[in-house]
Amino acid sequence: MNRAALLVLADGRFPAGGHAHSGGAEEAITAGRVRDVADLREFCRGRLHTSGLVAAGLAAAAATGYDPLLLDEAADARTAAPALRRTSRRLGRQLLRAARATWPCAELDDLAATRPGGAHQSVVLGLTARGAGLLPVDAAYAAAYESISGPVAAAVRLLRLDPFDATAVLAHLAADIDHVAAQAAEAAQHVHTDGVAALPAASAPLLDLTAEQHATRPARLFAS
Amino acid sequence: MHLHHSDTSPDGHTHGPNGSGGSGGSPQRPGGRRALRVGLGGPVGSGKTATVAALCRTLRGELSIAVVTNDIYTREDAEFLLREAVLPAERITAVQTGACPHTAIRDDISANLEAVEDLEERLGPLDVILVESGGDNLTATFSKGLVDAQIFVIDVAGGDDIPRKGGPGVTTSDLLVINKTDLAPHVGADLEAMARDAKAQRGDLPTVLTAVKSTGGITPVAGWIRERLTAWTACPA
Numbered sequence: 001m002n003r004a005a006l007l008v009l010a011d012g013r014f015p016a017g018g019h020a021h022s023g024g025a026e027e028a029i030t031a032g033r034v035r036d037v038a039d040l041r042e043f044c045r046g047r048l049h050t051s052g053l054v055a056a057g058l059a060a061a062a063a064t065g066y067d068p069l070l071l072d073e074a075a076d077a078r079t080a081a082p083a084l085r086r087t088s089r090r091l092g093r094q095l096l097r098a099a100r101a102t103w104p105c106a107e108l109d110d111l112a113a114t115r116p117g118g119a120h121q122s123v124v125l126g127l128t129a130r131g132a133g134l135l136p137v138d139a140a141y142a143a144a145y146e147s148i149s150g151p152v153a154a155a156v157r158l159l160r161l162d163p164f165d166a167t168a169v170l171a172h173l174a175a176d177i178d179h180v181a182a183q184a185a186e187a188a189q190h191v192h193t194d195g196v197a198a199l200p201a202a203s204a205p206l207l208d209l210t211a212e213q214h215a216t217r218p219a220r221l222f223a224s
Numbered sequence: 225m226h227l228h229h230s231d232t233s234p235d236g237h238t239h240g241p242n243g244s245g246g247s248g249g250s251p252q253r254p255g256g257r258r259a260l261r262v263g264l265g266g267p268v269g270s271g272k273t274a275t276v277a278a279l280c281r282t283l284r285g286e287l288s289i290a291v292v293t294n295d296i297y298t299r300e301d302a303e304f305l306l307r308e309a310v311l312p313a314e315r316i317t318a319v320q321t322g323a324c325p326h327t328a329i330r331d332d333i334s335a336n337l338e339a340v341e342d343l344e345e346r347l348g349p350l351d352v353i354l355v356e357s358g359g360d361n362l363t364a365t366f367s368k369g370l371v372d373a374q375i376f377v378i379d380v381a382g383g384d385d386i387p388r389k390g391g392p393g394v395t396t397s398d399l400l401v402i403n404k405t406d407l408a409p410h411v412g413a414d415l416e417a418m419a420r421d422a423k424a425q426r427g428d429l430p431t432v433l434t435a436v437k438s439t440g441g442i443t444p445v446a447g448w449i450r451e452r453l454t455a456w457t458a459c460p461a
Contacts, residue, residue, distance in 0.1 A: 015331065020320050020322035094338060154322070154323075221322060
């Protein structure tokens with residue numbers, strides 16, 4: 001394996017459509033719940049330990065070679081808000097396009113053929129990591145990091161935050177990312193024997209509700 | 225079975241003229257090639273949407289056209305085109321760009337490619353797809369992975385020194401449209417200097433000075449599209 005592939009996959013400039021999404025940050029900012037760097041840190045901590053953990057578990061499981069279609073259903077079950085399901089599948093489809101061009105493999109082609117409308121982003125991420133020769137824990141890291149790097153980049157634009165302070169939020173949460181990735185990778189080890197019930201199923205109801213509100217706004221900078 | 229076209233083609237992963245980013249799936253026109261994709265970029269307010277609207281009105285009777293808009297903050301460009309009824313609603317798709325219009329047309333073209341391919345899949349073979357960028361700065365250019373040719377639209381009221389200043393949009397676009405020439409006397413713009421500067425920056429690449437909203441103003445731009453389409457169709461796939 002080449003561990004360096006993880007740097008390519010987790011790079012915010014990897015062309016998989018993420019730049020147009022804020023991970024709920026825009027709606028939280030619009031509602032006045034996130035106003036400064038301290039708020040952003042707490043928003044990211046909450047997101048990391050809920051939807052970030054769920055995505056990391058699914059990604060790690062996909063990277064083990066577990067059936068991506070079962071994981072795709074498990075992602076549906078763990079994503080209550082229809083708006084977030086649509087966003088996740090759209091981003092999954094865009095990631096699949098980038099992944100098939102970057103690390104071509106039969107498993108990615110098969111998923112594209114069976115889910116032409118897009119599979120969930122976390123599942124595609126895990127399968128991509130597998131195709132790139134990475135380990136399940138690497139996939140978990142990429143998913144956990146992605147769950148908060150997008151909101152931080154969006155907050156820099158929306159709140160005009162000092163970009164150094166905003167990046168420090170990500171560094172500050174490094175230990176949390178370690179913990180979430182380890183927890184997710186550990187759970188993924190049991191998916192072959194215990195099924196998808198072994199995977200984390202945390203939720204963040206406020207993110208679900210605000211995602212639906214955001215989807216109906218006539219004017220917004222970010223798609224989600 | 226949901227076989228993509230790329231799954232049955234020998235070069236399903238290439239970024240060649242008949243597929244982008246390994247997804248394929250573009251229906252082909254009778255000539256054997258997918259639709260010609262033309263990007264329209266340029267500064268805010270230069271007349272990109274007006275150009276798209278005028279092109280649609282002029283060409284829709286002879287060509288099968290669809291449009292992708294990239295609004296920065298709202299869906300206003302898409303809604304303008306719908307309100308003006310330049311094309312049926314199912315032929316217009318809006319993409320959101322997350323505060324960075326140039327990213328969505330150059331650095332990460334995922335959402336735009338998806339929109340283009342969804343239009344082709346839904347509508348069947350098309351002749352031309354116009355991809356309109358959100359208003360941006362003079363460095364904004366389209367990725368070759370997204371479009372086959374790009375038009376850069378500036379206007380005389382934005383300053384008659386823009387052609388002289390250059391930048392990738394002015395110097396490298398396949399067609400430079402200098403719009404709103406009717407305003408030149410009112411804003412003190414020197415059209416001859418603009419044409420001369422554009423020629424110096426662009427060499428043999430064509431430049432059109434026009435007012436796309438005036439009668440016949442879109443004719444040279446529509447003519448250029450027809451020429452590009454003829455060349456595109458004649459070129460082996």
